Amino acid sequence: MEQLNETSAQLGQAEANVEAFKAQNEQLVAQNQKLTEMVSELQDQQNARNVTAKRIQTTVITAVCLILGYFILIRVMRWGMRRRSGRI
Structure with missing residues (x-):
């Protein structure tokens, strides 16, 4: 009878542990989803x-x-105009 009561108490403790682990697992899943x-x-x-x-x-x-393209274009145009006018 004592052994039966002891086993019953252990079973109750094991069920409580399982419930605690389930609750903790649900919390961890929710936290993982948030992360x-x-x-x-x-x-x-x-x-x-x-x-x-x-x-x-x-x-x-x-x-x-x-x-840069603008300044290069201006320089080339000035050089071309000077060359055409004969002032090199």
């Missing part, structure tokens, strides 16, 4: 920053090239 969403949001933000940085870089390079 996954947060990582996804951070990756999206990083991708957006990279796209913006690339666009700014392209704009700056284009502006510099246009300015």
Whole structure:
């Protein structure tokens, strides 16, 4: 009878442990889902920053090239006009 009571108590303790593990597992699954969403949001933000940085870089390079092209074109035009007028 004592052994039956002892086994019954152990069974009750084991069931309580199983319930505690189930609750902890559900909490961990929910936390994992939140962390996954947060990582996804951070990756999206990083991708957006990279796209913006690339666009700014392209704009700056284009502006510099246009300015340099303008000055080179002006120099070539001046050189051509001087050559045509005979003042080399």
